[in-house]
Amino acid sequence: MRSWRWPALLLLAVLLAGATVAERRQTAGEAPAGQQPFDQAVPVASPAGAVGSTWYCAGGTATGSQEGLAEHVVHVANTSDVAVTARLTAYPSEGRPATRTIDVAPRSRVAVSLAELVTAPFAAALVEVRGGGVAVEHELTGPSGRAFGACASAPSNTWYFPAGTTRAGTRMVLALFNPFAGDAVVDITFDTDDGTRTPQAYQALVVPGGRLLAVDVSEVVTLRAEVAAEVRARSGRLVVDQIQSGDGSEGAPKGLAVTLGASAPAETWLFPDGVGASGYAETIALYNPGETTAEVDVQVLLDDPDLNGIPEPFEVSVGPRRSMTIDILGDGRVPVGVGHAIVVRSRNGQPVAAERAVVGSSEAAQPGWSFTVGAPVLASRWIVPVASAGGTSGAAVVVLNPSATETARFTMEAMGDGRATVPEGFADVELAPGERRIFDLGSDALGFRALMVVIDGEGTVVGESRFGFSRGSDLSYLLAVPVGDTVAPAVGTVGELTPDEIILGG
Missing domain, CATH: 2.60.290.11 (TM1070-like)
Structure with missing residues (x-):
């Protein structure tokens, strides 16, 4: 179990700013x-x-x-x-x-x-x-x-997928699920590294009621390194997943990933568990579904900033209905081998969708491919439904306290197979403002056959799980599931900050 504190003022972007916990709507x-x-x-x-x-x-x-x-x-x-x-x-x-x-x-x-x-x-x-x-x-x-x-807990009339690829050796499929009796009529548009595409075959596309329609994007938007997708229903509501596979040929990644899209844009997105080892590539993809240019900061918060420093944020402009991909490790400002979190924040109030892609090469400790849409919300209770599975080589849960002023306290309960326990070091955990902690679940899943984890406490936090597979050489990063009566939005913005204006948490 390890912990770090992050720059407190930078994390004002995720303060609750007077937010109250809203009662969950049913439709x-x-x-x-x-x-x-x-x-x-x-x-x-x-x-x-x-x-x-x-x-x-x-x-x-x-x-x-x-x-x-x-x-x-x-x-x-x-x-x-x-x-x-x-x-x-x-x-x-x-x-x-x-x-x-x-x-x-x-x-x-x-x-x-x-x-x-x-x-x-x-x-x-x-x-x-x-x-x-x-x-x-x-x-x-x-x-x-x-x-x-x-899996989604509500359908929507819009779904956004900022990160995707149809490069050689990969396949990208959108799974459009209409669970209702009536038909849904949708338009699918794409933004690629060579411009926006609106294939005629994907305009006014009918998804019959009670049916799943699989759209193989690779057959229409061919051989593009970067593909963002927007699914918008003219009528009806649906749920959309993105399936991406790579066979490892022609320099493509080897792995399989499934991603539930973002059903709404937001001003703030949180990614608690950034890559912290060599052999990995990490990117953040942004998509702006609005009609106004989004001015966005992508701030990487390094573990132990006293030792590792505070990198300058990536400051980008994302045009209307356009996408952009940021290579987190590409220009050297983020050191390789240092764990971190990532905060995506719109400076001008134009909301975006944000998705992280992690690729572990054959030289990485855990090769594979994973895509994760960030967390636009905070909560005081989170569920990790799958914290272990057969054939895993190790698992962990990351919990962060993004507040700049408030201490969070929580207990992590491990459960499964009809029983529950609080492992040593998991009870009455206190996270100072800007602090995160990694809980190693071990290769034996704490002795549970089907391990689940519940994070429960005072103050709002964000939870994320990760594990690698010993068979199939793949990895998964996945946000925990917040519990509805404890959820609040991650909102708030700050002005420009220079490194000498930043006060370190703690």
């Missing part, structure tokens, strides 16, 4: 077109004692073969102290849906392969839960690797 339709309530901009779990929740896992294949691009498994994690019942419906890209009822014991997790219910090139899952304290994630496995990804 995405309450927001204006193109926007989501802040507590639906990311997956959010219902608190224990709630009537229930609904989860949407859009992307994956269900061929029942080891050769499937991304065979789809859904994990239902019950962190409450009572049993819950879930109804899982698999929606294939071809054929009829199939349903299974799942009983999930207290403090336990159940995994279901969609290929056990349907056989199709692609399949999505709808999980309807009776009871609270439940979070759902999904797992994809294929010839190129293995990945965990977030």
Whole structure:
């Protein structure tokens, strides 16, 4: 278990600025077109004692073969102290849906392969839960690797994917899942490193009700190093995942990744767990869906700034409906081998979407490929639904306190297999303003067969998990799931700061 404190004033960008915890809305339709309530901009779990929740896992294949691009498994994690019942419906890209009822014991997790219910090139899952304290994630496995990804807790009429590629040796698929009875009509636009594209085949595209439609971007937007995508519904709402695979040929990364898009832009995005070892590449991709240029700071907050210093922020302008990718390690201002967090902040109030890509080369301790949309919210309670899985080479949870003034206190509870415990060093943890801490879960997952983690305390924090796979040579970074009645937006801005104006936390 390690800890660092970060520059406090730089973190004013994520102060709560008078924000109050909002009660979770039940329908995405309450927001204006193109926007989501802040507590639906990311997956959010219902608190224990709630009537229930609904989860949407859009992307994956269900061929029942080891050769499937991304065979789809859904994990239902019950962190409450009572049993819950879930109804899982698999929606294939071809054929009829199939349903299974799942009983999930207290403090336990159940995994279901969609290929056990349907056989199709692609399949999505709808999980309807009776009871609270439940979070759902999904797992994809294929010839190129293995990945965990977030499932949505609400549909939306917009989805943004700032980071993508169709370079040689890679494949990019958008999985469009319409869980409703009526058809959805969508437009898909792309911004690439050589300009914006609006393929005619993807305008007024109909996604039938109760159906998953897989769009292979690589077949239309070919051989582009950088591809950002926007999915916007003219009518209806849906859930969209991005599946990316690389076969390692022609210099392409080797790995598999699944990413739930950002359903709304935001002024602030947090990435708690930056790369801290050699052999990795790390980029931040920004997409501006608005009609005004966004002036954006990307601040890298190095561990132990007294020793490692404070790098100048990346200051960029992102034009309307355009994207930009920043190579975090490219110009030398961020030293290789130093762990860090990243704060993305709009200086002029024009919100953007932000996504981090991590590539571990063959020389890295953990080769692989991972894409993560940042956290635009804070919370005092977070769930890590999958903190261990068979074939992992190690796992960790990172918790940060982004406040510049308030101390956060929390306990991390490990649970699974029907039991719960607080490991040594995980109880009554105190994080000073600007401090983060890494909790190593060990290669034995603290002795749990199906480990989950709950972060619970006073003050708002951000949680993120990471683990590598010993089989398939891949890695995953994934934000924890905030619990709805503790969520608040990460808002606030600061003016220009020079290094000698920065006061270090602590």
